[in-house]
Amino acid sequence: MSGKSISDAIDRALDCLRVNFRSGNNEAGWYHFLDDPTPGITASAVGLFTFRLAGQEFERSDEIIRYLVSQQVDGPSGAGGGWAVRTTNGFPIIEATAWVVRALSTPGLGRLEAVKALQSGANFLVNNQNTDFGWASYAGQPSRVFHTALCMLALQECGGPAVVIDNAKKWLLSAQSPDAPAWGALPGTAPTLLHTSMALLALTGLDGALSVNTVKKTADWILERLTPGTHAERSSTVEEFDVPVPGDHPFVFQNILPHFAGPIAVTALLAAGVDPLQPKLFTAVSQILRDQQKTGTWELPRSPLRESIWAIWPFVSALARMREAVFPVAAGEAQLLYPGCALVQTHTSARKLTTALLMRNFLLSWVARHKIALALWIIGVSYSIGALVLYLTGAVDRTEFLIGLILPAVLLVFQLVWGARVKRRDGSDS
Known part of the structure; x- marks a missing residue:
């Protein structure tokens, strides 16, 4: 994985949004399906928000902002200030309003x-928070976890x-499952x-x-169920429910929210401080990179032949989080060595740097683990060489030379006994 590969994937996704940008008739932005020529409020807000996730400003943001502002609903307290979607006939709902608020919160607008x-x-x-402090499509409807979190x-x-x-x-917190550190x-x-x-x-x-303990338990629960390469969860690929719309002519519309649990899980884990070099998390991001289509989007489960705004933003979110966590330099490249440890280097560094670092670290690690034995061997070898020189020059006779070798032999025996004792101790500790 490299910082460049992540940046390239993000750029392809943003280019897909640029290519499919629509404007005209005082409208500007995108619709859920990017091939639809008529922009929608929620999709336009999500598209603008996606550029924020990537740390870029869209060249035509002003047009989108004017469009979103023009579509804001005026009305009495509780209704005014929100945004509607096509199927609610001008009735504002949380799903659209929350996304517009996120888009307009972009620093620098x-x-x-x-x-x-x-x-x-x-x-x-x-004004549309329920009395139980959760949120639904509007005040009075049963509070839902996704809406409340959003x-x-x-x-x-x-x-x-x-x-x-x-x-x-x-x-x-009260909506958490009683049997697991998780939510439905x-x-x-x-x-x-x-x-x-x-x-x-x-x-x-x-x-x-x-x-800290609850965060860890929830993160572990997510990691256990995260499957690299499986971006949509069968039980939550879409969230469907009926929403009654009040008014002079009340009606009911079916709300359908497409979800990509995989990349949202990656974003949540990284936001919670999980080690980005955790193997499954690292592999999940690598799979996101591999599964991006040439057009810059990812496959929408129920409509694989159509590009969708919902199949872009969660992936850009996950990739941007990973890039921020692992690559301080955009051109960096990471090789996962083992859990929690990766070698990160820039493309401009010499290829031999990797080998040099590994060899140096191996040598330093070996010396650190065997410093006592190494010191004893140095003393023994130095003493033996000195005794041999004295014998060859005639300064000592054979008997004195042989007696002089007793110290190196004692040091050797001591080192062998000490080494065996350390191994037994380490084995019992593990």
Whole structure:
């Protein structure tokens, strides 16, 4: 794995967004399916957010911001300030609003219209928090783990009210499975990789929300279920549920949220401080690199022939996190030697550097482990050479020479006995 390979993969994903960017009729951005010519609010926000994840600014961000601001819903307290999707006929919902808030929270946007829209969007999230402190599509619907984690992340990123975030933390902790350090789509449902990863992401962003031991247990639970190369989890490939829309002509729409549990799990593990050189985690990121399509996206399970915004952002998130964790220099290359240890070097360094470092480290390690024996051998050999020189020059006779060899022999026996004792002690300790 190399920093360049990660950067190239991220650049391909962003180029895919650039190629599929749509504008016209006061609209600018993307739709869920990138080949759709009409932009949508949520997808446009997610696309803008993806550039933020990569640490780049999209050249046409102003157009997207104007479009998003123009689509913000005006209305009474609780409804005003949010954003809708195509299927809700102008009724604002959490799913769209939280993503727009995350997109507009990007440092450096700083445009006056974006700041006002961001403040109103954050207020919509606050006003639509349920009385149990969780979130659903809007206030009054059953609180869901994904929605709550998403809103917590959005409010953390935009600097939302601390008390609101703290109350949401309490709901999320109470929604944890009683039988595992994990979460399901709803309180009491079977835990999934996706929902556990989203909950961990939301909670690790808050100081003291989880104890070190709880973070470790949850991370271990995620690692146990993470399968490199399997990017979507069967039980959470999509999250489907009906949402009733109130109004003069109430109706119900089916909400379908596509999820990629694998890369979101990678992001959550890295955010939680898991060693990026952990073999399964390292392999999962390597597999993400291998599975990227030539177009820059990844395969959408239910529609493999169509490119989707949802099959880009979670992968860019995972790759950007890994690049930040492992490669201080963009052109670096990492070779995993064994768990927790990798050799990272730049492409400009000489190829013989790897061999030289390994040989030097091997020699230093061997000397450190055998320093007592080495010292005894040096003393013994030096003493023997001195005695031999004295004998050859006639300074001592044969008897004195043989007696002089007693010390090296004693040192040799001592070293052998000491070495055997150390081996027995190490074996009993392990």
